[in-house]
Amino acid sequence: MTTIAVLGAGKIGEALLSGLLQGGRPAEELLFTEKHPERAAELTEQYGVEGLDVASAAQRADVVVVAVKPQDIEPLLDQLAPVIRPGTLVVSLCAGLPTSLYERRLPEGTPVVRVMPNTPMVVSEAMSAISAGKYAQAEHLNLVDDLLQTVGKVARVPENQQDAVTALSGSGPAYFFYLVEAMIDAGILLGIPRDLATRLIIQSAVGAAQMLNRNDQHPVILREAVTSPAGTTIMAIRELEKHGVRAAMLAAIEAARDRSVELGRDHEAD
């Protein structure tokens, strides 16, 4: 039996707990800590998972999953460092934070795996990228890989790619939601009722995602198949190009990468 404690049960922490339960892991093997007691009570009520303080969770856990905001990491490490058991695997889901931060602040030799997941974890469709820290062995990486496969797909990446991965797939769902929101607004502009516009766009997104997921044709080919000579789509594409949407996407993802790097720098050794 491997006991997993999720430290910080917000959006991602809850998604992981619920995904692991749905994947068949018994509630007795899961624990969480949460700063807000009302939130902790709600989660226990909903999932039947025990909420504890950090010291008690660390006493019982074989794996601790850190899912607080990067800005909240220092007080959490202050709490965790004196109580974590030797050999406990630490899995960080935090944007920007390097494994070296945990290795420096926790007992010597603590194995750390850095993960960048995303919110589609709530429907077991997460994309998670994982990287081993200095003391993490193959067995640790395999354990994290198996855990995360319960809630989606997993890629192994060198840690120096994690800031870019964070900008691509960590934040990625937000870009799609933003696009869907803008397309629904376009429906409103054209006089389509909001409910209908929403259905039209969401089903188009789901269909397009499934076509992409077949992986048998490049996105360019799929787009070209929709784009008839002198038809409607090419008129829209001309406007997207005119408004620099492709360049905006490149700049946006670069800015997200830079922010991830900055979040890590805030915690560099003096």
Ligand SMILES: NC(=O)C1=CN([C@@H]2O[C@H](COP(=O)(O)OP(=O)(O)OC[C@H]3O[C@@H](n4cnc5c(N)ncnc54)[C@H](O)[C@@H]3O)[C@@H](O)[C@H]2O)C=CC1
């Ligand atoms: N939301 C997202 O799409 C993604 C978030 N992440 C990462 O996951 C982490 C969590 O993000 P969210 O779930 O969005 O944030 P959130 O704010 O929803 O959840 C964080 C939770 O941690 C709790 N918390 C803070 N300090 C604590 C402490 N010392 N002890 C116990 N609980 C504590 C807070 O009360 C809160 O419920 C972040 O580091 C973020 O970078 C990674 C990938 C995607």
Ligand SMILES: O=C(O)[C@@H]1CCC=N1
């Ligand atoms: O916006 C953020 O910082 C987090 C990390 C990746 C997705 N959400």
